[in-house]
Amino acid sequence: MEREVTFAGFGGQGVMTVGKFLAQGAMNKGMEVAWVPSYGPEMRGGTAYCTVVIADEPVGSPIVRNPETAVVMNRPSLDKFGPEVKPGGCLIINSSLIDVTTDRQDILVVTVPCNQISMEVTGTGRSANIAALGAYAGAVPVVDFASIEDVVKTKFAKKPKVLEDNMAILQKGYEIGRSAREAWDAGKGA
Amino acid sequence: MSKILMKGAEAVGEAAIRAGCISYFCYPITPQSEVAEYLSKRLPEVGGTFVQAESEVAASQMVYGAAGAGVRIMTTSSSPGISLMTEGISYIAGAELPAVFVNIVRGGPGLGGILPSQADYFQATKGGGHGDYRFLAIAPASVQEMVEWVMRAFPLAEKYRNPVMVVGDGLLAQMMEPVDFGCVEPTPQIDVESWATTGCKDRPANLINSLFLDPLKLEEFNWKLKAKYEAMEAEIAYEEYKMDDCEMFVVAYGTTSRVVRTAINALREEGYKIGMFRPITIFPFPQKAMRAYGENPRVKSVAVVEMSNGQMLEDVKWAVLEKKPVEFFARNGGIVPNPHETMEFLRKSYEKHGGTK
């Protein structure tokens, strides 16, 4: 088993962070992981992405041409990674910032208003990345959701209010992802 | 001991501390500045010394001073920085001092790029700087292996009184993987009183030096070094992956070996009998073991995959002595070959030389 997900967005949108959360959650469940960042001269505002590879054996190539899943937080990321998703895979689109979708029929497409979810809970869009992580966990159940929740709890343990908000955002994202997966699976069965 | 999810560069810093190295002199350079950032925070916690030098030249000379003073010492850099540190490395080799260098290789030449590369293979394995010197060069392929080899590098440097270089690349430094620091037992430092500059109390004065004005003495010293470098063959390390029945074997090291492993696993399912010979020490090169495979009648061809325009290829050709055709595939300039293109190359090479399925 080897599963890959690429999180992509503007620098500063927190895509690297949620990738780490996922990798940590997978590692805590005893899985093999590799978190592979894009790195470049841009510190803020440029495009940023990371790929998390989760496997039951030591991870081979950390370089993945066609990830199983892409989570895209902005339009340039959709254009870049949308076509790369493996057939049968999943594409999670932050519909708050991306007003188009994809015409691919061979993958599960989940549109999630990540910024809006964050805005509704905290009054800012800062936790949009957590909504996206939740949606991924719901739509592509590779890592136990409880394990991801535990990571978020640990990371925000010292800030009870932030923790509470992020747990709510994570949950909302998760539910959107899970219903989309259920509908997709039902549709395939039909 | 439980595993920690850690970025390669930070894991290198922590591994050094676990190995008893609590002094670090450095100059920031992408893609490994996180080692410096990590140690600038961690070393004060363990009573260590952190100095950000004015240049890689100076950093390497601080390492020279500290190595001469007989403390465990490491510095880290990336390709252009290693070029500047080569002055220090040559002096350290010439003065026969233990020190650990980590090169997180990026694309070159010149300023090159900042992405993963293996273009410093010659520099790492053939000496690199002026004078007839060599050092143990070790190429790990994961964050865990980087940790283990950084920890082992210190006693190895002391055993041979010689620099040791751990050769990684931007991918290994930037990626996060689970690491277990308990895998390598830290070793006590050797006694340094007979040669180090610790102050000449109750003993004759010690001298750290690489100057031999008498050519006969220098030649004698060069012979001594040659014998030492030959003795390092005892440290040769390599991995054999699915070599038992292979009709073609791939030689790849470091990051590239992971891509090759993935490609081989997929090709094995298609019936290709391909194995991998992965050098872990790239100097000394595991030439004899590789030659034995080259001479095996079952093996029809050899393939080399690396992120340089054929630097390790030369060592592989020398190892198999043209007894088998050697095919070559490279991505360069900071591009890591992907499994897909690697598989295409391997299929083609395998079939070209009559491999069976």
Add this chain to the structure above:
Amino acid sequence: MKTIFSRPRAMTETITHYCPGCTHGTAHRLVAEVIDELGLRESTVGVAPVGCSVLLYNYMDTDMHQAAHGRAPAVATGIKRTRPNLTVYTYQGDGDLASIGMAEIIHAANRGEKITVVFINNAIYGMTGGQMAPTTMPGQRTTTSPAGRDVDNVGYPIRVAELLSTLRTPSYVVRGSLHTPHNIIEAKKAIRQAFQYQVDGTCFSFVELLSICPTNWGITPVKSNEWLEKNMLPYYPLGVYKTPEEN
């Protein structure tokens, strides 16, 4: 019989390789006397440069480290930072310190490394055979400025003591000379003060010593001392440029 003069304990019995009239031997002796007087021989590491004094390690009976050209302050940093109880000094000429090693000296001073630097300024490259140094005087003939140093082409000589004294980090910076007995006595006082600051953990300390090079200047030792006094002293004024107390 009472011994009133002898070889310092910190020096070996080796005869130096220096040319007749060269002041390196004097400077070596001053450093060794100070090491003896402060009781530092068994805790001192000297860092030898590249240049005429490259073989300093043969003359000093202390632990020694021979450095690459210009890098002595970096090597000294590596020693002092990892073994802070040692007394670490560098001994460097003007090509070594003021040309190829300019970055190392400035940054060691600016970091406030608790080391001592003895800087021999004789306005020329000695070991390589009399080439122009960053400290060569305007109009001075050398093998690479055969028509005399042309300041329009290569700039003016660098005044290192003045340069270092502009740094904000506390330090002791002094310039002395070795061309008369009186100046030699004063130079020793400066060296002693410099080592004392290090022993006390106070600051970086730097002693520039104007010196002669009769061989490469092409004149006798006596004439060399006169030339130094006439040409170098006005351009390189003696004195204390900076003390840690000033801060």
